[in-house]
Amino acid sequence: MNHQKSATLFTQAKRSIPGGVNSPVRAFKSVGCDPIFISRAEGSRIFDADGNGYIDYVGSWGPMILGHCHPKVVEAIQRTAASGASFGAPTEKEIILAEMVCEAYPNIEKVRMVSSGTEATMSAIRLARGYTGRDKILKFDGCYHGHADSLLVKAGSGAATYGVPTSPGVPADVAKHTLTATYNDLSDVNNMVAANKGEIACIILEPIAGNMGCVPPRPGFLEGLRQLCDQEGIVLIIDEVMTGFRVAYGGAQERFGVRGDLVALGKIIGGGLPVGAFGGKKEIMEHLSPEGGVYQAGTLSGNPLAMSAGITTLQLLREEGVYEQIEEKAAYLEKGLLEAAKETSVPTCWQRVGGMFCTYFQQGPVNSFADALKSDTDAFGSFFRAMLESGINLAPSQFEAGFMSLAHSRDDLDATIEAARKALRAI
Numbered sequence: 001m002n003h004q005k006s007a008t009l010f011t012q013a014k015r016s017i018p019g020g021v022n023s024p025v026r027a028f029k030s031v032g033c034d035p036i037f038i039s040r041a042e043g044s045r046i047f048d049a050d051g052n053g054y055i056d057y058v059g060s061w062g063p064m065i066l067g068h069c070h071p072k073v074v075e076a077i078q079r080t081a082a083s084g085a086s087f088g089a090p091t092e093k094e095i096i097l098a099e100m101v102c103e104a105y106p107n108i109e110k111v112r113m114v115s116s117g118t119e120a121t122m123s124a125i126r127l128a129r130g131y132t133g134r135d136k137i138l139k140f141d142g143c144y145h146g147h148a149d150s151l152l153v154k155a156g157s158g159a160a161t162y163g164v165p166t167s168p169g170v171p172a173d174v175a176k177h178t179l180t181a182t183y184n185d186l187s188d189v190n191n192m193v194a195a196n197k198g199e200i201a202c203i204i205l206e207p208i209a210g211n212m213g214c215v216p217p218r219p220g221f222l223e224g225l226r227q228l229c230d231q232e233g234i235v236l237i238i239d240e241v242m243t244g245f246r247v248a249y250g251g252a253q254e255r256f257g258v259r260g261d262l263v264a265l266g267k268i269i270g271g272g273l274p275v276g277a278f279g280g281k282k283e284i285m286e287h288l289s290p291e292g293g294v295y296q297a298g299t300l301s302g303n304p305l306a307m308s309a310g311i312t313t314l315q316l317l318r319e320e321g322v323y324e325q326i327e328e329k330a331a332y333l334e335k336g337l338l339e340a341a342k343e344t345s346v347p348t349c350w351q352r353v354g355g356m357f358c359t360y361f362q363q364g365p366v367n368s369f370a371d372a373l374k375s376d377t378d379a380f381g382s383f384f385r386a387m388l389e390s391g392i393n394l395a396p397s398q399f400e401a402g403f404m405s406l407a408h409s410r411d412d413l414d415a416t417i418e419a420a421r422k423a424l425r426a427i
């Protein structure tokens with residue numbers, strides 16, 4: 001495959017953009033090659049500046065569950081753009097999307113729109129602190145909740161990929177309020193809470209950890225957190241930025257039957273445009289300005305273009321059988337990849353929930369960030385590069401999830417399995 005134009009663009013980008021990219025993992029640094037620059041996408045495929053096509057399992061890191069450029073979403077954005085891109089004043093579209101979110105998540109009685117997942121979790125934490133009058137928060141090693149200061153402590157995603165889970169620039173005085181526990185380890189959480197009794201405002205977690213690969217909650221983990229939060233007056237924030245409308249229309253909370261007090265959303269609710277949201281119990285949400293005193297605002301919050309892309313995406317996801325289709329495609333891919341893996345001696349461990357998945361290059365199982373770190377990232381790098389050369393676009397890190405879209409065809413999945421068979425043999 002020729003990557004000449006991508007290489008030239010990357011050289012040029014590095015002159016004016018830090019690292020040549022506007023979000024770190026896009027740089028491909030951890031997989032030992034240069035990034036491809038994308039010029040367009042359609043359905044299950046993206047195309048780079050050199051005209052190469054790839055079957056895409058990144059889906060813009062989650063939002064593109066319908067596949068790229070769904071004609072109805074494109075049409076909605078175009079139609080809305082023609083009547084004004086932004087007003088900084090309320091619009092009817094915001095109500096429509098808010099009602100759709102409340103309907104999908106029965107524990108969300110009120111919801112505030114923002115422009116990214118980062119803003120959603122950051123604001124939910126401020127609200128939990130304002131509501132409880134407590135400063136400390138508890139998160140899990142390897143969970144990523146965006147790049148707000150208090151959450152860049154033992155974080156996943158790019159922070160894990162580049163070995164700086166706790167970022168320089170986060171003052172110790174801020175980080176000291178962030179407690180961290182081991183994912184899937186209730187006794188660790190219990191100890192933490194006992195040692196900080198009456199001081200913890202919230203526990204925030206990814207209900208399926210998708211920023212250290214794909215780590216499902218062990219049976220009883222979410223239930224145990226729910227019970228502990230009820231006992232201790234702690235706000236449970238379920239970060240469904242990745243899993244919301246992904247593993248079910250009602251997210252991981254629908255799938256596992258455990259509900260948060262506050263919920264963060266993002267990615268799919270914007271249909272590829274910048275949207276985040278946080279919502280929850282009325283009793284807590286009423287503390288938000290202008291009803292209450294906890295301040296939160298945004299010039300582009302509830303932006304009409306983003307609202308129309310989100311509304312249209314959710315309307316399409318509400319159609320009969322959508323999540324069954326995603327499940328069926330992902331299960332088909334799983335079966336083929338497991339067979340391909342059996343034919344080699346490379347240790348791999350596949351983990352999946354619905355349409356999100358990951359292959360760890362180790363025996364597994366992976367239940368925590370410490371487990372994920374046991375992976376052979378060099379082997380992953382070789383696999384990633386071989387897949388890319390065969391026209392398969394995976395997330396360029398061992399510590400990220402892959403995503404199935406409605407646009408992936410049986411032929412796409414067969415081609416992916418065949419490419420994986422070749423790539424595994426070459427490691």
Ligand SMILES: *Cc1c(COP(=O)(O)O)cnc(C)c1O
Nearest residue numbers: 116117118144145146239241242
């Ligand atoms: C992507 C992600 C975020 C951050 O969302 P941005 O839109 O990138 O700011 C937060 N939480 C989770 C679980 C995510 O996957």
